[in-house]
Amino acid sequence: MDLMHSLLLKLPPELAHYLSMQAMRSSLVRQQIQSRFANLDIYKREVNIAGLIFANPIGLAAGLDKNAEAIDSLSHMGFSHLELGTVTPRPQLGSAKPRLFRLTERASLLNRMGFNNSGKDIFLQNIRSAKARQDVKIGVNIGKNKDTPNEQAIEDYKELYDFFRHECDYICVNVSSPNTQGLRALQNLDFLQTISDLVGPDSRVFLKLAPDMPTEIFIDLLKACDSWNFKALTLTNTLNVEAQPDIEKKYGSGGLSGSLLRMASREALVRARQYSKLPIISVGGIDSSEEVLWRLEHGASMAQLYTAFVYGGPNLINNILQEL
Ligand SMILES: Cc1cc2nc3c(=O)[nH]c(=O)nc-3n(C[C@H](O)[C@H](O)[C@H](O)COP(=O)(O)O)c2cc1C
Numbered sequence: 191m192d193l194m195h196s197l198l199l200k201l202p203p204e205l206a207h208y209l210s211m212q213a214m215r216s217s218l219v220r221q222q223i224q225s226r227f228a229n230l231d232i233y234k235r236e237v238n239i240a241g242l243i244f245a246n247p248i249g250l251a252a253g254l255d256k257n258a259e260a261i262d263s264l265s266h267m268g269f270s271h272l273e274l275g276t277v278t279p280r281p282q283l284g285s286a287k288p289r290l291f292r293l294t295e296r297a298s299l300l301n302r303m304g305f306n307n308s309g310k311d312i313f314l315q316n317i318r319s320a321k322a323r324q325d326v327k328i329g330v331n332i333g334k335n336k337d338t339p340n341e342q343a344i345e346d347y348k349e350l351y352d353f354f355r356h357e358c359d360y361i362c363v364n365v366s367s368p369n370t371q372g373l374r375a376l377q378n379l380d381f382l383q384t385i386s387d388l389v390g391p392d393s394r395v396f397l398k399l400a401p402d403m404p405t406e407i408f409i410d411l412l413k414a415c416d417s418w419n420f421k422a423l424t425l426t427n428t429l430n431v432e433a434q435p436d437i438e439k440k441y442g443s444g445g446l447s448g449s450l451l452r453m454a455s456r457e458a459l460v461r462a463r464q465y466s467k468l469p470i471i472s473v474g475g476i477d478s479s480e481e482v483l484w485r486l487e488h489g490a491s492m493a494q495l496y497t498a499f500v501y502g503g504p505n506l507i508n509n510i511l512q513e514l
Contacts, residue, residue: 191222195503203290203299211255214263223266223504230268233511237270237492239469240394240421242359244270244492245325246514248482248507251473251494252276252331252362252398256307261320261328268507273424273494274317275331276364279349281309282336285369291441292500297477298448299497300431300441304369305333310353317357327359331398333367340372344384351389359394363420366400366427368445374400377407379414386418394421401426401454401474402433408458412465422469424494425458426451429474448497451475456488463489477502479513 194213198206213219237244249271250264258274265272284306291300307313317328332354334346347363354361363385365376376382377399389395397420399411415423428445431438433454437446455474462470472490476482477498485493499506 191219191226191504199292199501202288203292204287207254207290211260214260220263220266223263226504227266227268227508230266230508230511233268233514235514239471239491240360242327242394244327246270246511247486247490247492248510249273249327249329249471249492249494250499251496252329252364253301253303254496254499256303256305258313258316258320261317261322265320265322265326267504268511269326270492271327271329271359272322273329273331273362275307275313275362276305276333276367277307277310277313277330277350277354278305278333278335279310279338279346280335281307281312289444291444293437293446293448293450294501296449297497297501298446298450299500300437300444300446301428302369302442302444304336305367310350314353314357329360329362329396330354330358331362331364333364333370334373334376336370340375343376344381344388347385348388351393351395355393360396360421361389361394362396362398362424364398364427366398368400368428368430368443374403377403377411379410382411382414382418386420389419391419393419396420396422396424396471398424398427399458401429401451401458405461408461409465412462415466415468420468422471422491423462423466424471424473425462426455426474429454447474448501449475449477452481456484459485459488459490477506479510482510482514
């Protein structure tokens with residue numbers, strides 16, 4: 191498995207991602223993962239969010255398994271939860287390739303995937319047929335199709351919410367990807383109030399926000415969140431590369447994740463803790479037990495990661511859990 195991981199890192203990033211997803215779908219690899227991480231039960235450190243009991247504070251962030259294809263393998267790697275998606279109502283191809291870049295020396299990624307996914311029907315078949323570890327929670331991250339105008343975006347979210355609400359442990363509303371034009375404009379009081387009303391007080395719906403919206407708008411949203419029906423905040427999505435003109439010049443538009451996002455994600459956590467009482471799932475540049483502890487000590491209930499998993503491979507979660 192370790193050899194395979196180092197070989198994958200030598201391939202172009204999206205090809206490596208595709209091959210690793212294919213591998214994780216095979217029963218051979220799933221069995222290897224199962225036997226390698228058979229001792230995960232000893233790392234229980236439960237977290238309760240909205241009555242959901244997570245076995246430990248580390249989850250897989252959205253975007254790695256966009257179609258819910260590799261649940262069986264991923265659920266045996268130590269994560270307490272897998273956030274799958276972003277899924278949109280209809281299938282869509284996403285942005286033109288290349289759209290995923292490794293910034294290896296900065297332990298970061300730049301992506302402009304653009305919600306490439308097979309749509310809600312295939313996604314549902316996949317979660318229904320998965321055989322995840324019993325104690326691993328499944329979150330479905332939902333977003334609007336690229337060709338749905340913002341004025342009709344609410345219909346996409348409603349459709350997905352109705353479709354998945356009884357099929358998973360929680361739903362995460364994603365209005366914060368920088369790679370769907372206009373999506374981040376939905377991070378406004380009116381739209382989020384409408385979604386909150388739509389899901390009602392008994393739902394398990396989380397809200398994922400961007401790290402780089404203007405401070406006053408962020409504070410207004412945080413204050414409003416406590417009276418809405420979202421049960422947790424997921425902070426944050428990727429950082430618009432516009433903040434790093436040298437990188438944008440070289441690779442083009444997109445969102446930064448990994449080390450280059452760490453400070454902005456930490457700041458969002460600290461600010462959110464100041465203005466909102468909701469549980470926070472902190473995500474962005476988390477790559478070690480020290481970083482997980484920093485987030486927990488600064489008010490996060492849980493952590494998620496993606497980029498560090500790409501660079502660190504399947505052992506990473508096990509190692510972090512051991513050290514926690
Ligand atoms: C290639 C890639 C694709 C992503 N796709 C999604 C997505 O579809 N939906 C979403 O909410 N976040 C997506 N993200 C953002 C991650 O969920 C996470 O918020 C971000 O990468 C920060 O965490 P990290 O620094 O641990 O990677 C994606 C990130 C990457 C690197």
